[in-house]
Amino acid sequence: MRSYCYAVRMPRVVDHAERRRQIVFALWLVIAEQGIEGVSLRHVAAEAGVSMGRIQHYFGTKEALVLAGCTALVDSAYGGYLETADAAPRDRLLHVVSQQIPQDDGGRIGVSVWYAYVAKSINHTAVRQVLAEARRGAEEECVRLIRAGRGAGADAEDPAALDQARRLLALADGLTLRVLVGDLEPDEAVAMLEAEVDRI
Amino acid sequence: MRSYCYAVRMPRVVDHAERRRQIVFALWLVIAEQGIEGVSLRHVAAEAGVSMGRIQHYFGTKEALVLAGCTALVDSAYGGYLETADAAPRDRLLHVVSQQIPQDDGGRIGVSVWYAYVAKSINHTAVRQVLAEARRGAEEECVRLIRAGRGAGADAEDPAALDQARRLLALADGLTLRVLVGDLEPDEAVAMLEAEVDRI
């Protein structure tokens, strides 16, 4: 029971986190292909090539699995942002608002899953909280980047920057949707966001 | 079989359209409360206070019911727009882009149902086509209103107006979402849209 070694302490040693990642990825694929309505333990298990029992073992209930898929999605986006740590504020700002525009198939999957969760968040408290926190974080980060870009110090409040951040993020959401349903080309959407960023 | 009279030609006369309206309204309520996942013929029947058989009689399948709910939603929004026929172009433009911001409970229901359909449109061709056509219509109308507002004639193309229309509509979608999940007050969203309209 007591663990003297650092990483491995269990019998039948497996990489717990890796197993969870595989299952969550299969969940995303199912959501992207069939929508959140199409999510069932059996479908996800088939997509991942594992048994239903495995999913139950790692996530317990369907509810928990779906929620884990949501937090994993948010974490993944945040990880992508952290990689831009040494870029200029203007470029980082552009990354935050245009990162979700689907440029390839992988991006399409991610953003269609994201929209599925957005719709779910309307009637699902836990999902709503996860997305709300992510959104607050993105908004604050945008405000910081806007202020850094114009060379302002860390002030208490900045209504103008907040307003611009909100407009930028809302615009990004709306444009993302257009691209997703095929009404708009990714290039056009990014160009519009770039113009908006440079107007600040 | 042959119908000599104009309106009524059937035995057991009922208002077919009215019955469909009642069922579709119950469908919207179910979607708003439980999301599209929660839609089942039994739930909708219970919400409408009718039997499942009635729904089958009027819509045939669940698929057809859901799609009818989508077109009815679009038609309803279009009807609201037509009522502004004698307003100034600037006010009509503001109506188009801010009409979906939920101001009361009725508005919340409508827009949460609308977002449910948006998510569904990602994986559902028929819904996507209905929404795409509505969006194209809104975009064209915005272009017309923008050009009318600045006193321009009916010209062939106007890239600047198209760009502004797209930005306005995308911004409206994004702001609507924020209001829906409670991140933003309706007043603030409308104020931002108004500022954007007046900047044109």
Place this chain on the structure above:
DNA sequence: GGTTTTGCAATACGATCGCATCGTAACAGG
């Protein structure tokens, strides 16, 4: 008033669902 057609309620059916349970293979520590 009988016939025909429509409007629906009731129900039955097979598929699928989430989840609980059970059994067991694999491995760490003694």
Place this chain on the structure above:
DNA sequence: CCTGTTACGATGCGATCGTATTGCAAAACC
């Protein structure tokens, strides 16, 4: 080798699903 614990695969259960089917009441038409 033995024991305990973990990691599952397999299976079963009750609920719920969409839809097909059946049957009957009410109204229009002859």
